[in-house]
Amino acid sequence: MRRHHRHHEGYKHPHKKHRLKKKLLFRIFFTFMLTAVLIIGGLGWLVHSLKPDHGLSPVAEKNAIFYLSSLQQKLNSSLSEKGIEDLYKDLNLYARVEGFESLADQKNLPTFNEIEKEDEHYSPKVVLGKHHEYFFAELKGASPRTAWFVSAKEIPRGFAFPFVAVAGFIFLILIMSFLTIRWMMSPIKVLMTGVKRISMGDLKYRIKTRQGGEFQVLGEAFNNMADGLEKMVAAKEQLLRDVSHELRSPLTRVGVAVDLLKDEAIKGSIKDDLKKMEELVAEILESYRLREGASSLKKSSTDLTELVTHVVEDYKDSAPGVVLKNPEDVSIVIDPMQVERVLRNLLENAIKYAKPQSVPIVVTLIKEKDGCVLRVKDDGVGIAEKDLAHIFEPFYRADAARSPGKSGFGLGLAIAKTIVEAHGGHIFATSQLGQGAEFTIHLPFE
Template structure:
């Protein structure tokens, strides 16, 4: 439930609930005081009697008494008519006013039999009081006001008609005390229920969120909060969960990054240590006079130069990968004709492979006008890295590298296949990871930093393509990567698909 709705419900409850409960309490207490103590049944309850003054009670009694008196003067025999008496009694507006008719010493008619039994024995006898001067009798202990009318029944029997009215000149002290206690209990109950409701709906969830945030502060990202609640509380829980999952993911990435950084330092130390050790060895040989002939001196110097080049190549690859991994190297994309571009690349790498006695085969099965969007320099690095990796792991006396360009409708697929020693199936999914080498001992005799293929994958993915490898041990490896074609529409709007 939303806070706004919760506040509206609280506002309405604070107003309506106490009013309803107070009304019920007032009715119950009034019923108890008027009916239990005064002998009135629930159906005869008249709440106006609880607040009227004595003058109003006398006036109400006089109205009924006047009717009886007029009838006695006109025709006293009708006062013996039960039907007439019943009609007159039922027509009284006040339910706490009723008629009693006595014949002789016995009860002839009672408009309220239960109440009449309480007061009948205390009513004055026929002719005991001067009715012409006496306005009525007030029974303080019973809170009853009575007016008497004497008459004779048709058979000559003495009769008396009494109009009895319950009296409450003001709200009684007991009612005030009881109502005060009732209102106090009602307000306490209302406050308790609202406090409990708000506590369950607001404070408890906030306390849970505080506990969860402390867990986050302590680095514990496993403390989950689940809820089906709606409104702001539900949103807070769900936002917390999103934040927790993101922080957990970032923490795992940071841990993995730290692990990779430690591995990076270890790999760099290992890869740099080998050429540095060789350089030191050859320099010491020169200093000790081992290279005592011009031929040996020339060999030592060339070896030192080659090792220095290996170190420079490793540092350049690390610097390049760091830049491209952090998106600090800008791409210069151009429209490239596939046939022309890959033809030039093959011609360029072919000369170097020919010197190494490696056969290079090239075939292009795409249309002559096929165009892709690519960065020429970065794509050349992809081809060089793949071919360089193939050359390192050629183990045949006659090495062969095949480059094929295939047409796949809306894209082209480039395949670079060698006849090297191949890659084990268990290692195949990992070859594009940083610093991964299939030789667990990390023997650097073949050179390389272990990041060449990871650079290749990064460049291909930044071009919107994808790359994978297939291999069979002892037979060779084939690298496949796909680039999307560029299509120019007839209305000269250019799009890539």
């Protein structure tokens, strides 16, 4: 049964809790700062790798001169249009050679004037740069004058390695940061699950966290709180159960003594009060018995349609009347006496809170794939929104909001909810004040 507990054993060291919060915030802040530094460093490395310093190092310049001199020697060894075209095929390099410029013009290669304008001035001995889609290099003073070109589209993929590596490195940093923060914050999900389970009435639930430090302390504090709540509620329930048991004997003796009274008016009044007290004690004890769950039920295969029809028949003459609308054939394994008790409770409440002009209460029974749905709908005084969330709590009464002067113990709906949940089902209500209420019960086949 869903329960709401407002009192709990608070944490005894609020200053420690404040320190834990500051430590957690510091760790998150430090993680993000470290991530930012690594990303900025990676971007700087990327920019540096794609654009070298203004000026080649002596080693790079020496190697560039050696490579271009080798190309020049190979070109001079077969200086002809055919030799230049063979270089195209062998090396995938294009060349503008002084004296054979018509061949370069056919390839739409940049002119010597154009590459001079695009020279990056990295070296006094080598012309380097990019013109449109071509990267170019020229060894100054070579004879004949020759500029070598390579299309940006034909650069091997290996040259893109610095960019891919840095981009991958940044992506890896982001993934690792996300996983680290997720790991740091994972105990919060465990705490939220614990809070939800406790709020639903599962006071035996305890949280477990594999992390140490702050969250370990919070987990232990949460479990200590749950221990205190469970003990407090168990003591309260035990007290109420013991008191209810002990009240039976004196009530019986009082009833016997009342029978000896001669004043019939006083006798009748006292007997009415005693009857209400006996009913209250019986409902309290029954409520605790049903909390044992399915083990307290006496289940059997039941024709639910016949059961509902029989109950509705008993109330059809009670104003404003009860009608069963298009019931479907449903056979289900339930405790028929307890389910009948739930239905009678809902019908009696609907009758109790009906308005003088109310139409008959409508009962529907629908068969679904995994179970059946039983609904009781009325157009009585309704339930206020502030009361709707609490109507299934023991001893909660919203009489003043629904219909002044109506009496009750506030246990009927609580017992109904316990019975339905013991069957593995659930019950809920929808309502608006002044527009009636609808109670829905779902009972599973298994």
